Amino acid sequence: MRPPYLLLDIDGVLIPFPNADGSTPATHARHDVVPADRSADNPVTVWLNPDHGRLLMDVIRTGLVTPVWCTSWRLDATTLIGPLLGLPPLPHVDLPSPQITTSHPNGYLWKRDHVDDWLADAPAVWIDDDFTNLDHAWAAERDAKGAPTLLVQPDPHHGLQPGHLTELRTWVSQSPAARAA
Numbered sequence: 001m002r003p004p005y006l007l008l009d010i011d012g013v014l015i016p017f018p019n020a021d022g023s024t025p026a027t028h029a030r031h032d033v034v035p036a037d038r039s040a041d042n043p044v045t046v047w048l049n050p051d052h053g054r055l056l057m058d059v060i061r062t063g064l065v066t067p068v069w070c071t072s073w074r075l076d077a078t079t080l081i082g083p084l085l086g087l088p089p090l091p092h093v094d095l096p097s098p099q100i101t102t103s104h105p106n107g108y109l110w111k112r113d114h115v116d117d118w119l120a121d122a123p124a125v126w127i128d129d130d131f132t133n134l135d136h137a138w139a140a141e142r143d144a145k146g147a148p149t150l151l152v153q154p155d156p157h158h159g160l161q162p163g164h165l166t167e168l169r170t171w172v173s174q175s176p177a178a179r180a181a
């Protein structure tokens with residue numbers, strides 16, 4: 001069996017949400033970036049943890065997952081965010097830009113239908129801060145149908161923690177792909 005995809009979100013995972021007082025974790029450093037749809041005089045401020053690059057590379061280097069950005073940053077994930085963390089260029093899921101006011105317009109994560117089509121029956125670990133119970137039910141259903149699926153859901157105010165990647169590595173090492181390797 002092929003290695004699972006590792007679908008990676010950015011907002012709420014690599015870029016934590018500010019707390020009510022506007023503060024961000026002390027582990028994160030400030031960067032100003034200019035997404036493709038903005039002009040140079042209108043940058044976006046982001047906060048990134050330099051340790052995340054190393055932690056993700058430790059996972060990527062195992063070859064046990066195929067990393068793919070799955071984020072509303074789309075191509076900017078590869079061109080702007082990845083390099084700030086020392087990550088190599090990674091492909092991205094080409095998500096649409098729906099006119100929505102909530103990330104759960106149908107009770108589940110707006111990305112999911114696109115991801116479902118994109119994955120077809122491929123195994124996947126998906127790290128996102130914004131799953132609902134319906135997404136967890138979807139993952140369980142995929143799993144039951146023979147497409148191993150793990151959802152990892154960081155707290156958006158804290159973002160990705162080392163323990164999330166430990167969980168991922170444990171799951172992957174027990175997956176059929178790893179056992180066949």
Ligand SMILES: [Mg+2]
Pocket residue numbers: 009010011012013128129130
């Ligand atoms: Mg998010």
